Amino acid sequence: MFNGGEIVSLFVQGLSNRTGLVLVTSTSYNQTVPYLAPAISVVQTIERLDAQGNWEAAPSAVTGQTVRYTLTTTLTNQPATWSQQMLKAYIPNGITQLSPVSLTRISSTGVQTPVLGTQLLTDSNLNMQYWYYQNSLAVNNFTQPNTSFKLQYTGVVAQNMTGQSLPFSSVVGGADGGGTAITPQNNASSVPIGDGTLRFVQSPNQISFKSIPVPSKTTTYSPSIVDTSLIVADGRVAKSQWHLYVRENQPMKSTTTNKTINQAFVYRKNGQDSTITAIASEAYAYTSPNNNNVVISWNQQNGVFLNLTPSININVNESYTAQLQWILSDAPL
Incomplete structure (x- = not known):
């Protein structure tokens, strides 16, 4: 041969x-x-660190999550030689806390040897950094099929990447055994990025109580309009119980006079009423099993209700406004 x-x-x-x-x-x-042109297999892998500290394949990732990029290149044909091996792995602009790179040569029998000489450079045209390696020594040429390079680094997804994609681009080149350059291989892949925070997806801007009669005794009224649902999502990698609190930010006050009614609202949880005061009180607690939205129920057993007691500050045909504040916390207040 x-x-x-x-x-x-x-x-x-x-x-x-x-x-x-x-x-x-x-x-x-x-x-x-x-010389036989070397056939190079190129595999790009993006992994994410889960809540247990294990690496898993990343069909997606979230902001604040640690991800790992791996570029594996393998000589697959015989008796080809892959010389002057060149690897270029671009670092996405959406990555922070970049780790040092590791480059390992893996023989056809599985022996792993660290390789030095990888540089961190900048592509001024793309405004991106990239890891770069090129072999200049004949002794380091690949001559056996199933000999590989594995280039690997980690980083953390930036907080401003929500709704975007995190790319992985690379270029692999080199020459055959006679020094003739081979056609470079350009490779690209990406994963979508979600919001990795505990957050309100939406909350009511208006809760209306209409046609309320002047009470002759302490009476609780259901809202006639709640303009939107209260929805929470927990995108954190390591989930823990979260708490929803409510407080009276501004007491109920007449829109035409200075008459004020303090603590006019209650929060009903599973049929039990608690007065809403200026001090935040817990309305809901939950541990999300995934990143999906959690809709807080508004019904006769749960939600904000108006609770009025006869008072000289309550007049017929009078309109009143108040302001409640919702607080979302990952720990008890």
Whole structure:
């Protein structure tokens, strides 16, 4: 089997059929055996660190989550040589807390050897940093199939990446055994990024109580309009119980006079009423099993209700406004 670079010579001789001696020899024709172009397998992998500290494949990730990028390149054909190996792995602009890079050579038998010489450079045209390695020593050429490079680094998804994609781009090149450059391979993949915070997805801007009669005794009224649902989402990687609190930010006050009614609202949880005061009180507590939205129920057993007691500050045909504040916390207040 030829490896490439060998010279094959061909000539023709005429022999005597009586003596067997060479009578005539043609001009020699020489041909150099071409080098087999190396076939390079390129695999890009993006992983994410889960709540238990284990790496898993990342079909998606969230802000604040640690991710790991791995570029694996393998010589797959024989008797090819991959020389002057070149690796370029771009670092997304949405990555923070960048780790040092590791580059490992893995032999066909699985022996792993650290490789030095990877540089952190900047592509001024793309305004992106990238890890760069190029082999300049013949002793480091790949000559055995199933010999690989594994380039790997980690980082944390930036907080401003919500709703965007985190890319992984690389370029792999080099030359064959004779030093002829091979066509570079350009590779690209990405994962979508979600919000990795505990947050309000939406909350009511208006809770209305209409056509309320002047009470003759302490009476509780249901809202006639709640303009939108109260929805919470927990995108944190490491989930823990979260708490929803409510407080009276501004007491109920007449829109035409200075008459004020303090602590006019209660929060009903599972049928039990608690007065809403200026001090935040817990309305709901939950541990989200996933990143999905959690809708806080508004019904006859749960939600904000108006609780009025006869008072000189309550007038017929009077409009009142108040302001409640919702507080979302990952720990008890």
